[in-house]
Structures are given as structure tokens and as C-alpha cells.
Amino acid sequence: MTELSATEQGMLWGVIVVALISLIYAYWLWRDTLKRDKGTEKMQQVWRAIKTGAEGYLRRQLRTMVIVLICLTVILFLSVYVVPPSKEAVERFGQNAVIVVAIGRTIAFIIGASFSTLVGQLGMRVAIEGNIRVAAEAVREDYNSALTIAYRAGTFTGMLTDGLGLLGGTAIFMIFGKAAPDALLGFGFGGTLVALFMRIGGGIYTKAADVGADLVGKVEKGLPEDDPRNAGVIADLVGDNVGDCAGMAADIFESYEVTIVSTLILGLVLLHMTGNTFWIVYPLVVRAIGVISSILGTFTVPMWENFPLKLLRARDAEEAMFRSYEVSSVNTVFWAFMFSWFYAHEWQLALLNAVGVGLAVVFNPLTSYFTSYKHRPVKEIVESTRTGTATTVLSGIAVGMESSVWSVLVICIALGVSYLIYRGMTPIYMLYGVAMVGIGMLSHTGNNVAMDSYGPIADNANGIGEMAGVGERAWAIMAELDAVGNTTKAITKQVAIASAVVAATSLFFSYVTDISLVQARLGIPETEFITSIRVSVLEGTIGFLLGGALPFLFSAFALRAVSRGAMFVVEEVRRQFRIPGVLEGKVTPEYDKVVSITTAAAQKELVSLVVLSVALPLLVGIVFQVEALGAFLAGVILSGQLLAVYMAIAGGALDNAKKYIEDGHLGGKGSPAHKAGVEGDTVGDPLKDTAGPALNPMIKVVNLVSLLAAPIIVQYRGSAGIWVAGLILLAMLVWAIRQSRKDVGEGLA
């Protein structure tokens, strides 16, 4: 195997420097946010309640996670002793290979988990700091300043994601070289697992609080949204932060790093085959180019609304954000082509990257088509509110189902391009090509996360304003900021799902490549060698069917978890309304009590969902072997992706249909059409905020667990030990299913 040249070493150090620049920029954004004014005391009072609640939630979540993470750290460390280290590791580290790999993988796992946690925790904290300051600027009636703060606080998370993801992946490769896959898997798994925790926990929390507060406040008592007399209202605002900020940030970080992980794993195989080092260096450098482009792009945001050339001038804040996104994209594509031309002498790589970048851009109009009230789908939902809730929900379901297909088509185009470029070569090239598309798609994670975080920040500022009672003009500013946030949030959610699928598909291909290597290393006889995943053999069919079923089960359980959680909130809010003075607004409700009840409920629910996602694939692998497990992964990706998009878009479209009516159409607020719209939105909410987004990290956790377990499954198949492990997993699975199938409200008794 060829080693990296000095120039290439230098390039990698350059990547590290870019990662650090990104982190420094993030730090600057943070300081800048903190410097701003925090507004009136009344607003700060509301805000402190939100802040305390959200931070309390994250502390509690950390406690839950830490136990699982410690167990897994031990298992991961020991697992290296079960399976001999790779040939490459022995070559590189000699007789110390085992201990080096054990420590390396374990530390990489811890780093992955910590980075993911950091992105989620810090991202949310800065967003919360932003909330109050955006509200304060709105009160001072400074629209531009409010917008800037909201966007900058969001950009913080974006830059943190970029910096940590790039830093981790590159550093691991530099330390382990060709023996990196082991550690990379640990890194990816750590990040993904934490993201799964935060997505599920945050998703359940936010919707349990929302539904619970609304059911008692709006439905039973007829109070408006965000009314301070409602004890659940702070929990609801906290939910926006823990779900949309912390959960989302950890999730996108995980996609960002997983695409690096799978590209490097496949790239190392190609490097081994061809002796070319660019398979590794190119994607890392391109990611660094993407980070620089992202930073430049975010600087241009304020420019577009007053751009001298009228053709390019942005009409509103939303367009300005997208314009900056497009600037970053053009910049990255250009420099990636330059770099491929002068360094790798392979235009194909740059083209694949460009396709990925382009796909992320294409997803904007695609999602916008299905979720914006300007286009036919949402208009049809709005029309159907005339005839009641049932037709509204059905329209939403149809829109969601249809949109999932168009996303699949876009992804197939990505795969098709890779297929065409590397036609006639051995399949590994095509698989690598798909991973490169993934690199491109997430190149501008910085901008994406910035736009995505902007949403909940504006939303919360709005909520603070509502609760603290601000003036008419301030309210109008916040409402406008909020409306922009809704669109950017919906769109970036879609990009997150699409890139999750591409990332998962690359992981799946890594799995296929990996089991071949593992079998060779373990000396499995050629005749029994499995080199591909066939669904036309019976084990494959069984694996495939079970894999496809998992996302349905997972979603069903996530929805039930929300219902169960909401029941706790309902009980507590009802109890507080019975306290004399609360309903009259004379006594402040105990907001924190609802917050802590919701937190406890979400933590209780998430463990069984995580166990389900980890135990089922392992069990399939143990019983039906690695080929069935591969088919299982294919099934999970297929139905997981379709369901995730279906739920996200159905929810988003229903939400915007409601908002359109609230803007005064079809009789506006209080009309029968509005009622149907509100109920439709309530159906869509847990779909788009809990079940749908949690599928992203779930798909990847399943893939990474399988990658990590494959060597053990191959080596110990049929042994007593593995059957014992299988029985333990079965017991865990049964426990998880029983937990998740508990009666709604059972815990209340």
C-alpha cells in the first residue's frame, strides 16, 4: 500500500486547520450572540423558565445516555479481543495491534458520542441565548437586527457541526492510517447513537408537551396558544429547543460524520486496490472546501436583500438565506473541480461531488413544492378543510405518500450517476461513487443547520413575546421571522432525510464490502464466501421483510410514546388548573413541574426504542447470518426512508395548510375550515416531529451496529456463546416491545 506523500500530509493538516477555523468562527458567533441586549425583565423571567427547563432536560438525558454509553464502551473494548485485528492493523502496529485497536476504537467511540452530545447541548444553549435576544430586538422594532441574531445563533450550531465532524474524521485517519476502519466505525457509532437518543427523547418530549398542553389549554379550557395561565406552556417552549435544536443538531452532525466514515472505509479498499491515495484525501479536502464555502456563504446573507444587480436581489429573508446557500454551492463545486483537476487528475470525483451538492440544492424547490402554500399540494389540503377534518387528513396523507416517491427518485438519480460514471468497473467504484455523492450533499451542512436552527429560535422568540405581552409592531416582526423559520425548517429537514438515506446506503455498501474482508481474514472457505446480498434466497427474503417491518414498528411505538407522555402532561395541567387562582391568572402555575414530568416520561420511553433498534438487527444476524442481516439493512433503508419522508412532508404540509388559513383565508381563525386545519396539524405534528425524524439516526444505528457485529457473527456462528448472546438479545427485545406496547396512560395508575 502506498503511503501518503508529504504534500498529501500537508493537505490533511490543512483540513485540520479548516476544522479549527470553523470552530473559532463558531466561538465568535457565540460571543457575538451573548453581547446583545436581553430585553425587559418580564421577558427574561419567561426565558429563564425555558432555559432552566431545557437545561434540566439535557442533564437528565445525559444521565440516561451515560449508563448505556458506559456499557457499550466496555463491550466495544472487549469485542476486539473476540475478533482478531485486521491485517492492516497488524502491519501498522505490530504485536501491539490488539490493544491499539481496542483503545483506538473505544476512544473513537467516546469522541463520537461526546462530539454529538456537544453539538446538541451547545447548539441548544446558544439557540436559547439567541431566543431572548431576538425577542428583545423585535421589541425595539429592529427587524434586521433580530434576523441577524437569529441567523447567527443558528450558524453557531452549523459551524460546530462542521468543525467537530471534520476534525474527528481526519484526525482518526491521520492516526490510524490504513487501519482506520475499526476506529472510524467506533466514531460513527458513538455519534449516531447519541443522535438517536436525542432525536427520540427530544421528539417525544416536544410533542408530549405540545399535545398535552393544547388538549387541556385549547380544547378543554378554550385558552389561546402560549397562554401564561397554562402550566404546560413552558414545557411546550422547552420542547421546541430540545427537539428542534438539540435533537436536530446531533442528528445532522451524525449524518455529516457518517458520510465521512463510509467514504473513508470504501476509499481505503480502493486505495488498497489501486494504490492511489486520492480516494482518501480528496473527500476530506472537498469537505474542507465546503466548510470554507459555508463560512463565506453565511457572510453574504445580509448582502442579498440590497444587491445592486436586480436579477439576483433577494425579495425576503428566506430568499437571502437560499441565495447564500447557492453561493456556497457554486464555490464548492468550482474549487472541487479545480482540485480534482490539478491533484487527483480524476474529473469523476468532482462530478460526483457536484451531483451531491446539486441534489441538496434541488431538494429546496422539491420540498417547497410539497409544503409551501404557494403550490398545489398544500392548496389542495386547504381546499379539503372545507369538508372537514377527515378529508383534510386524507389529503395530507396523500401528499406525504406522493412526496416520498419523488425523494426516492432524486436519490436514484444520485445512484444512477455513480452507476453511469463507473459502468464497467468493479462494483466497489460505484459504491464509492455513492459515498462521494453523500460527501457533496452534506458539504454545506453549515448553512443547512443555520437555516434549520433559525426556525426554533424565531419560534421561541415569538413564544416569549406572546407570554410576556409585547406591542403590536413587535409582534408583527416576530410573526414574520417565525413564518420564514417554518419554511427553512421544513426544507432542511428534507435535506437531512435525503442525506441520511445516501449516508445509510453508503454504510450498507460498506457492510457488503466489509463482510467480504472479514470472511477472507477469518479464513472462511471460498465456497461458503458471501460477497453480495441476495434477496432471492430465503434467508435474504426473511431478513428483508423483517428489516422493512422495523421502521413501521418503531414509528408505531414512537407515536404511542407521545400519547402516553401527553397523558401525563394532561393530568398535571388539569391538576394545576384546579388550583384556585391559576385559571384567573392570579397565581403563576408551577411550570417546572410539567417540565420535569415530561422530561421523566420522555426518558422512560426512549430506552425501549433504542433497545429495539439495536437488538433486532443483531438477533437477525445471529439467527440467519450475515447475508440475511445485509438484506435486513436494505429493508430498513427502503421502508425507513419512505416512511420518514412520508411523515415529514405530510406533517409539514398539514402545518402550512393550517397557517395559510390562519393568515385569513377560508374565514381565518375560528372558522370551521380553521378547525379542520388545526386538527389536521395535530395529526401531522407527531409524524413530522417525533416518528419521522427519529427514523434518520435509527437507520444509521442499525447499519453501524451491523457493521460492528458482522465479524463476530461470522466468526462465532453456531457456537454456544453466540446463541447465549442471541437469547439475551431476544429477552431485551421482548422487554422493549412490552414496554412500548404498554397502555396509554398505564403509568398513571
Add this chain to the structure above:
Amino acid sequence: MTELSATEQGMLWGVIVVALISLIYAYWLWRDTLKRDKGTEKMQQVWRAIKTGAEGYLRRQLRTMVIVLICLTVILFLSVYVVPPSKEAVERFGQNAVIVVAIGRTIAFIIGASFSTLVGQLGMRVAIEGNIRVAAEAVREDYNSALTIAYRAGTFTGMLTDGLGLLGGTAIFMIFGKAAPDALLGFGFGGTLVALFMRIGGGIYTKAADVGADLVGKVEKGLPEDDPRNAGVIADLVGDNVGDCAGMAADIFESYEVTIVSTLILGLVLLHMTGNTFWIVYPLVVRAIGVISSILGTFTVPMWENFPLKLLRARDAEEAMFRSYEVSSVNTVFWAFMFSWFYAHEWQLALLNAVGVGLAVVFNPLTSYFTSYKHRPVKEIVESTRTGTATTVLSGIAVGMESSVWSVLVICIALGVSYLIYRGMTPIYMLYGVAMVGIGMLSHTGNNVAMDSYGPIADNANGIGEMAGVGERAWAIMAELDAVGNTTKAITKQVAIASAVVAATSLFFSYVTDISLVQARLGIPETEFITSIRVSVLEGTIGFLLGGALPFLFSAFALRAVSRGAMFVVEEVRRQFRIPGVLEGKVTPEYDKVVSITTAAAQKELVSLVVLSVALPLLVGIVFQVEALGAFLAGVILSGQLLAVYMAIAGGALDNAKKYIEDGHLGGKGSPAHKAGVEGDTVGDPLKDTAGPALNPMIKVVNLVSLLAAPIIVQYRGSAGIWVAGLILLAMLVWAIRQSRKDVGEGLA
């Protein structure tokens, strides 16, 4: 290859005789139904309107179908000239092979299509004859007699299905022998295609009429269900017949024959390999045993409510029907074991059959668990009606998603048993084993269809009673019959889906086996030989992603078709309400006008859905070749099965939750909980009656089209002709998608 012995020839003649007995029994049931009294003139008046409407619908549908069928007949005939006949055909028919195969396949296609049409048409006509007579017996207050008529009229369709399916499959094998696969595929395709037409058309019709009539009658005017002043009410009653009777009967017939087709195709390969003829003879004889058991079983129905042994005594009509089903099952399993023991000397075959029979029995409690108000899932939906429509719908969605997983598990057990029995043998044994399980699952189609048809018959009798205004006591009898029908209908629908999946899986395996044979015949070099379907190569991934997407697109379009159709009904019913005297009940509305408008709308919609199901797989095959097409099939089966069960169960559970409240719980009719229940049911209705059931035949049409096209795709890959065909298909696909995406209510302008 070994020829059949004289004894075996005799056995096959025996199977033909059993098929004829089944048809004679069906004829007797028909005559018996016609002999009964038709009740009062007022009832007959209502009934004649339904009868005219339903028959008009079927005539119109036949016209639509015939055009497509004629085109396909020509294409099928000519296709034989494009691909040389199989080696077996040349051996058997010498130089006439081409023309014999061309004529044989074409005639088999016509027979398949005609049989499917016959089952649908006659089944519905006899059901309609039954409707009025059940109502008449109820008016005479004779519960038992009413029950007997309803069950017998339903059994007619069951016996017709058995007789024609068995006759066709066996006769084709006897004529073509080892060259049968060509003709069998034609037979299967004809039946399946007609079933797809009838399921989609009937499904759209029934829900468009239902939703349209309800929206104006119930929601706008506040009239009760089945009120004679509502112009849409007859169309609604017609819908029960064309959807639940005709569509369902054609669909189950198609499953019945397709399991025979796939078993014979795989059996012929095994016969070729092993020289044993029992691979062919056994499944046919077992099906004949099943038919005899079914007949015996239906005779025992009246016995169980007064059975001397208390332990076995049935508590109600529902239990009596299931008891008879179990009797048939035990009988079949016993004789199938005997036969395998004394004839084939292979206990494995009997075990596989027993597993299939057992699975069909197991599906009863499983479905009952998810859809009966006695168990937790529906109870939870009922609970959630307390907090409004949104929580009700969400509960329904969660129940549906969860149930789909348990069905997958049951199917995996079927596959697992086959895997265990034939472990270590070449894969073809396992694939055949799965097909044998399918033979077992549909052995008692007679009883199944009887129970399923019973549902709409009782429902319609109820509707006739309501419109003609019968007495209190008669009403109670009809309501009870109707309630039993709802449960049996839900359960048999589930068996239909499960057997559809097993049938589709066998077809998929036939596809895999078939492409190997085709490649060998065409002299494809060994190195390029495709013998399995890998999802781990890029073409495979693209194929399976697109395949998984098809059921989502199909469902979305089916739901939109219902909405569009309903808008036509709404306009017409509104127009008629404006006619002076209609709302006061003095002028009879023009029921037939609504019927013909709905008929036209349904016909217009179904063509694009059929085109979608046929063009997409062919296009995937042409562009990405046969392996990708195989992966496409796997994707369709996976997501199609999950969606079908999800929608069927969500709809059924929501329906029964509403019924439970109507029985007087949670405040009964008119309470807020009831309102939420009704809206939940309205969401569930198009899911369970249109989109869900149409997926069954769609999955199989896709599989059969692929099987038929595979030789052409392999032989002509890369040629100019095939690309031209591809462009035509693309144009058709674009047309179909544009049609299906038209605005709701667009045609009104």
C-alpha cells in the same frame, strides 16, 4: 423427464371432477337463493335501483377492460414470435411449437381474464339476489333463515372461485405438460389484471359514492345514513356490491390461481431436476382435497349453534362460521398427510401444506386482536376519541403500523419453516416450499370468500331495510347480521393480504428461477449469467428503491382518485337537493344519475393506475436489466405488503371503534366522542376499502408482467427496438402520472 403414470393421470382427472363438483354446488346455491321470497314491493323498488346501478357499473367496467385486454391479447400472441419457445415446448410440439405456445398462452390469458370476470360478475349478481331475500326474511322475523340465505349466497362465490381456479390450472397443465409455464403465466396474468381493474374501479367507486353522499347528506344537510332523500344513497349501496363483492371475489380468485401457477412453475423445475412427478400432482390434489373440505365445512355451519358437545358449541353465527372453517382445515390437513404418506412418500409436503392451512387459521385471532373492540388496540382508539379527532386518527395510524409488523412476522414463520425443512438442499426446494405454504393458505378459499361476501350482503340488506322502512324487530335482526359481517369481512381481508404476499413471494421466486432458464436458453455466456437478485449492486439498489416507492405512489394516487370522484358526487347530490321537493321527501331523487356519474369517474381513474402498475416495472427492466427488475419486485412486495396491512387494519380498527361508541359507549351516537369516531372512520375508509385492497392485485400484476417480459428484456437488451419500447412506456408512465396528479375537482370545470 419422467411422464405422469396412468394413476397420476387419473388423479388429475379426479381433480377436474372435484372442480366440476364445486361448480355444480355453486349452481345449486344460486338456484336455492333465487327460490326465496323477495319481500314487499317497496323493498323491491329500492333493490331494483341497486341492481340496475351495480349491473350498469359492471357493464361499463367490462367495456373499459375489454379494450385493454384486446390490446394485450395481441401483444401476448406476438410476443411468442419475439422470443423463441422453450426447449420443453419444442420437445413436446415439434416444429409447431411456436404457434402452439402463442395460441396456448393467448387462450390461457383469455381464460384467466374471463374466469376472473365471471367470478366477479356472477358473485356480485348472486349477492344482490341475496340482499333482497335476506331483507325479506328479516321482515318475516326469521333470523335463521336470513342468516342461511346470506351465507349461502356468499358461499356461491366461494365455490365458483374454487371450481374455476382449480379447473383452469389443472387443465392447462394436462394439455401442455412440461411446456405449461408459458400458458400458466398467461392464465395468471389474465386473472390478475382483471382483478386489478375490478379492485381499483370498485374501490374508487364505493368510496367516492360513500364520501360524496355523506359529505352532502350527513355533514351539510344533517340527514341520517341511508336516507332516501339523499340522491347519493343508492350509489353508496351499489358501491358495497361493486367494491366488496365483485372486486373482492375477482381478487381472491386471482390469488387462488396465482398460487397454483407459481407452484406449478417451480414444481416443473423440480420435476426436471429430480424426475419425481409428485411436485406437480401433489399440490393440485391437495387443492382438490381443500375444495371438498370447504364444501363439507359449509354444510356444518348450521350445526354448531346447537352442537350436542358443549365444549364445541358456537355462541353465535360468527363463531359457527369459524367453527366450520376449522373443520375444513382439520380435514384437509389430515387427508393431505395421508396422501403424502401413501403417494409421494414425502411428509415435508404435507407439513408445508399444514403450515399454510394453519397460518390462515392463525390470522383470525391476530386480525381479531387488532380490529375487534374486545381487545386493547381498538379500546385505545375508543379512549382517544375523548380527546378529539386528531388523537383518534393518530391511534388508528399507530395500530395499523404495528399490526403490519405482526403480519410480516407470521409470513416470516412460513418462510422459516420452508427454510428449516429444506435446509442444506439447493435453494429451489425452499422456494417451492414457500409456494406450497401458499397452496395451503388458500386451500379454504371457499369458506373465506363465503364469509367475506356475507359481509356486504348483510350490509346491503340492512340498507334496503333502512330505505324501505321496516319494523323495529326486523331492523334488529338486520343490524345483528350486519355486525357479524363486519368482523368476518375484516378477518378475511387480512387472510387475503397475507396470502397475496405469499403468492407474490412465490411469483418472485419463480421470476428468479425463470430468468436463469431464459438466460440458459438464449445462450448468454456463463460469466454474465444472473442467477440471483442482489441488492448490493447499484442496479439492484436503484431497482429496489423504485420498487418500494411504487406502492406509496399508487396509494397516494388512489386516495386522490377517491377525492376527485367524491367531488363529482358532491356536486350532483347538491344539485338534486336544490330541486324543489327533494329535501322534503315529496320528489324521488334521480338515483341513477349519481350512479352513472360515479361509474364514469371510477372508470376514468382506474386506467392511469393500471398503466402505472404495468409501465414502471417494464421501464425499470429495460433501463436497468433483469436483476434490477428482480430487486424492484422485492421492493414492491416489501412496501406493498406493509402498506396494505397498515391501511387495512388502521381502517378496520377505526371503523370498529366508531361502532363500539355507536353501541352506546362514551355517550353513544351524537356525543363528541362519537363525532371523533365518525371522522376517524372517514379517514380510515378509503385506506381500507380503496388503497389497501388494490395493492393486492397490483403486487401480483407487477410480478407477472415482469415474468412475462423477462425473456424479451434479456434477449433484446441494448437493441434499438427495446429502447423504442422504453420510450413508449415512458410516455405512458408520464401520461398516467399526469392523469393521477390532476387537481381534485379539476374535471368539474
